[in-house]
Amino acid sequence: MSQPFVLVLFYSRHGSVLNLAKSIAKGIEQAGVEARIRTVIDSDDHCSDYPAVDTDDVKNCIGLAMGSPCHFGMMSSSLKKFWETTSNHWISGELIDKPAAVFTSSSSLHGGNESTLLSMSLPLLHHGMMLLGVPYSEPELHKTESGGTPYGASHVSGLSLSNELSQSEKRIAVALGTRLANTAKLMNTNQAT
Numbered sequence: 001m002s003q004p005f006v007l008v009l010f011y012s013r014h015g016s017v018l019n020l021a022k023s024i025a026k027g028i029e030q031a032g033v034e035a036r037i038r039t040v041i042d043s044d045d046h047c048s049d050y051p052a053v054d055t056d057d058v059k060n061c062i063g064l065a066m067g068s069p070c071h072f073g074m075m076s077s078s079l080k081k082f083w084e085t086t087s088n089h090w091i092s093g094e095l096i097d098k099p100a101a102v103f104t105s106s107s108s109l110h111g112g113n114e115s116t117l118l119s120m121s122l123p124l125l126h127h128g129m130m131l132l133g134v135p136y137s138e139p140e141l142h143k144t145e146s147g148g149t150p151y152g153a154s155h156v157s158g159l160s161l162s163n164e165l166s167q168s169e170k171r172i173a174v175a176l177g178t179r180l181a182n183t184a185k186l187m188n189t190n191q192a193t
């Protein structure tokens, strides 16, 4: 039996979502859980050397964080295409009760940041996953002037495609990763007993 891990599944063209994925992974590891970072490789248009996700990664993880750039107000087609290969996991109910969280990056503040988070939530809810957001007890949620929402972590990259995260965006992403990993540990222990 392999070590329990939380899957951090992302797609990124220019590095912003990748940076959020790294902050989420940091939060997961701060909770003492392995963060397994995987991407979807749908075309030449992706920006990292992380391995491609396998549907077994989704089946075997104890929790999942999923991130996509905002593409016209919703998740990228590459990530959606991946979810369309998971029908067998849906039929067997393998993802039911696994905790999940979402993250995104958009170029403009009101350009679809929140709708992208909600669009990513839909396949996870269909799979019966337990969606976690960011509670307002997280102080940075009150301070942020760019990304970071109660629906999930986010970044606003601007027209110049700055992929550097603000301090608030980074802290919110780390906090979400920790919350996800702590919940995943609890759920995993309960299922084992």
Ligand SMILES: Cc1cc2nc3c(=O)[nH]c(=O)nc-3n(C[C@H](O)[C@H](O)[C@H](O)COP(=O)(O)O)c2cc1C
Binding pocket: 011, 012, 013, 014, 015, 016, 017, 018, 068, 069, 070, 071, 072, 073, 074, 105, 106, 107, 108, 109, 110, 111, 112, 113, 156, 157, 161, 163
């Ligand atoms: C096809 C396409 C559609 C996009 N649609 C939007 C959009 O609706 N709203 C927005 O604010 N940014 C939009 N963007 C910009 C990206 O969301 C933004 O640059 C994001 O930070 C990229 O993340 P990445 O660096 O991880 O690729 C779009 C970019 C592309 C390529």
